[in-house]
Amino acid sequence: MEKVAIIGIGITPFKARYLDKTYFELAYDATKLALEDANKQGAEIAHNDLQSTVYGIYNELFERQFMPDIFINSYIGMINKPGTRIATGGATGGYTVRMAYAEVASGLSDLCLCLGVEKCNDCYDVQTGTTTPEVLNAIAYSADMTYEYPMGMMAASSYVSMVNAHFEEFGNPTEEQMALVSVKNHGNAINNPKAQSPMRITVEDVMNSRIICYPFKMLDCCLYSEASAALILANEEKVKELKVENPIWISGVGAANTDCFIGNREDMGRLYSNIYAAKVAYKMAGLDYDKIKEQIDVAELHDAFSGQEVISYEELGFVPFGEGGKWIEEGGPMIDGELPCCPCGGLIGCGHAVGATGIMSTGEAALQIRGDAGKHQVKIEKGRAVAHSIGGPGAAYAAIIIMENEEAR
Amino acid sequence: MEFQAHQIKDIIKINYRYTMGGQSKFFIELMNNKKLLGTKCTKCGKTWMPPRINCSECYEPAEWIEMKQTGTIDISTIVWYTTSAFIKAIPYAIGFIRLDGADTSMLQGIFSESLIPSKVKKGKKVRAVFQKEREGKMTDFFFVPEDEYESWIIKSEYEGGSE
Numbered sequence: 001m002e003k004v005a006i007i008g009i010g011i012t013p014f015k016a017r018y019l020d021k022t023y024f025e026l027a028y029d030a031t032k033l034a035l036e037d038a039n040k041q042g043a044e045i046a047h048n049d050l051q052s053t054v055y056g057i058y059n060e061l062f063e064r065q066f067m068p069d070i071f072i073n074s075y076i077g078m079i080n081k082p083g084t085r086i087a088t089g090g091a092t093g094g095y096t097v098r099m100a101y102a103e104v105a106s107g108l109s110d111l112c113l114c115l116g117v118e119k120c121n122d123c124y125d126v127q128t129g130t131t132t133p134e135v136l137n138a139i140a141y142s143a144d145m146t147y148e149y150p151m152g153m154m155a156a157s158s159y160v161s162m163v164n165a166h167f168e169e170f171g172n173p174t175e176e177q178m179a180l181v182s183v184k185n186h187g188n189a190i191n192n193p194k195a196q197s198p199m200r201i202t203v204e205d206v207m208n209s210r211i212i213c214y215p216f217k218m219l220d221c222c223l224y225s226e227a228s229a230a231l232i233l234a235n236e237e238k239v240k241e242l243k244v245e246n247p248i249w250i251s252g253v254g255a256a257n258t259d260c261f262i263g264n265r266e267d268m269g270r271l272y273s274n275i276y277a278a279k280v281a282y283k284m285a286g287l288d289y290d291k292i293k294e295q296i297d298v299a300e301l302h303d304a305f306s307g308q309e310v311i312s313y314e315e316l317g318f319v320p321f322g323e324g325g326k327w328i329e330e331g332g333p334m335i336d337g338e339l340p341c342c343p344c345g346g347l348i349g350c351g352h353a354v355g356a357t358g359i360m361s362t363g364e365a366a367l368q369i370r371g372d373a374g375k376h377q378v379k380i381e382k383g384r385a386v387a388h389s390i391g392g393p394g395a396a397y398a399a400i401i402i403m404e405n406e407e408a409r
Numbered sequence: 410m411e412f413q414a415h416q417i418k419d420i421i422k423i424n425y426r427y428t429m430g431g432q433s434k435f436f437i438e439l440m441n442n443k444k445l446l447g448t449k450c451t452k453c454g455k456t457w458m459p460p461r462i463n464c465s466e467c468y469e470p471a472e473w474i475e476m477k478q479t480g481t482i483d484i485s486t487i488v489w490y491t492t493s494a495f496i497k498a499i500p501y502a503i504g505f506i507r508l509d510g511a512d513t514s515m516l517q518g519i520f521s522e523s524l525i526p527s528k529v530k531k532g533k534k535v536r537a538v539f540q541k542e543r544e545g546k547m548t549d550f551f552f553v554p555e556d557e558y559e560s561w562i563i564k565s566e567y568e569g570g571s572e
């Protein structure tokens with residue numbers, strides 16, 4: 001397999017709504033930003049040099065278009081080249097990075113565009129005169145339509161079921177421990193100019209915010225967002241030929257789809273896809289599940305809901321099962337902690353533009369180990385980072401990406 | 410000049426006559442006889458509820474069996490904010506119910522006189538209550554705490570299951 005590097009990163013601001021851009025215009029913006037970034041690294045390339053695209057777009061109902069990728073393909077000038085769409089729920093971004101990695105690693109392309117976009121807030125609920133219930137309904141059609149959708153299942157009630165089961169088993173995470181994730185990620189977002197929800201808040205603010213789905217409160221949940229994110233991936237020969245200054249190497253990719261029926265799982269308090277995806281990615285990167293916390297500098301996690309970030313600390317091997325809540329109480333995942341998690345603000349701080357999110361997280365983690373994360377830069381010593389994506393009914397899909405910089409290599 | 414956005418009203422709507430395929434018997438028995446049917450793998454004996462006519466673990470057929478209408482809450486939540494399709498129903502409780510004898514648990518609505526977390530907690534015993542007007546859909550039934558069963562089945566729109 002070819003070695004694969006990220007040589008360009010483009011992320012648009014995450015916003016509640018872009019009235020001035022369609023999804024394909026947003027996708028164009030991220031592509032242009034990624035090309036500009038690659039050129040800043042010395043690549044001197046244009047869109048015509050890109051040989052293929054892998055598109056990450058979750059939900060047709062958001063875009064009001066059932067094959068949105070082909071319209072982006074036209075708008076970004078990638079005609080007569082291969083393009084493939086990935087749609088794996090909240091994990092769409094991470095999975096798209098994995099498939100773009102495969103496109104280059106396999107030798108099919110030397111230069112590949114990994115492009116995610118989502119524009120959800122054109123959905124509109126006429127009865128309440130607000131956006132969110134209709135956005136949630138568009139998402140709820142991802143639930144099993146025969147047995148689960150008719151019960152009023154949606155993203156928050158799906159995740160909260162697993163978090164509640166985890167609490168029943170381990171007494172962790174508590175509501176206060178979950179609130180700490182919200183405080184951390186809203187706070188980290190203050191130093192990210194692209195974030196939608198920067199906020200300095202307290203645990204009390206989270207506890208007092210309106211109840212959504214017991215025990216998740218408003219501030220435990222990410223907001224749906226509109227944005228696009230793009231990465232340009234190159235093989236080693238191309239990196240040398242283009243004389244790219246700071247390539248970020250993808251050293252591991254892992255993905256797994258666990259049973260989408262929570263009721264079929266041996267333990268309902270597990271997001272099994274996390275565990276399997278992490279183990280595959282770490283092994284490929286030559287890292288250890290049991291020592292991973294000591295082997296990486298930073299993790300961009302998929303914190304769609306605060307409690308799920310806590311469980312992810314455990315399932316990604318940062319701390320033993322049942323100790324995620326204690327770890328955040330001790331400051332472990334804080335921006336100055338032993339392993340900063342979501343220094344960009346994550347989904348709770350940045351917003352969740354589903355197809356773009358995992359690509360943004362991967363790009364943010366890459367920027368960290370490139371030393372280009374700006375005001376939310378964390379200390380880099382080992383030169384390695386993890387990006388995490390999870391989603392779908394029962395959080396069935398997960399993808400994990402491991403990256404390293406030139407020094408770590 | 411300041412940017413002026415143009416928006417249009419639109420809706421996507423598709424009509425279906427969706428077949429339940431091999432699962433049809435579950436919905437027919439629910440509608441006509443207030444029975445809850447699961448399936449049992451002919452090889453490993455695993456009981457699937459919701460039913461599947463093939464065992465996903467052994468790749469062998471699973472046979473229909475009638476399930477008990479009592480079970481236990483495995484996990485639940487109370488929903489206070491939701492999708493446009495359900496927002497008129499809030500607050501409502503849903504949970505994963507393991508019917509007695511089943512190896513899996515199914516998502517269902519849990520109705521209670523007092524919708525508080527302790528009433529719909531893990532480990533609570535529940536029993537199925539049926540709509541009098543049934544259409545062969547999951548909404549034809551729901552679960553109530555076992556000690557509230559009698560008070561639910563005397564309501565005009567509901568009734569108890571088959572014994």
Ligand SMILES: [Zn+2]
Nearest residue numbers: 450453464467
């Ligand atoms: Zn079997």
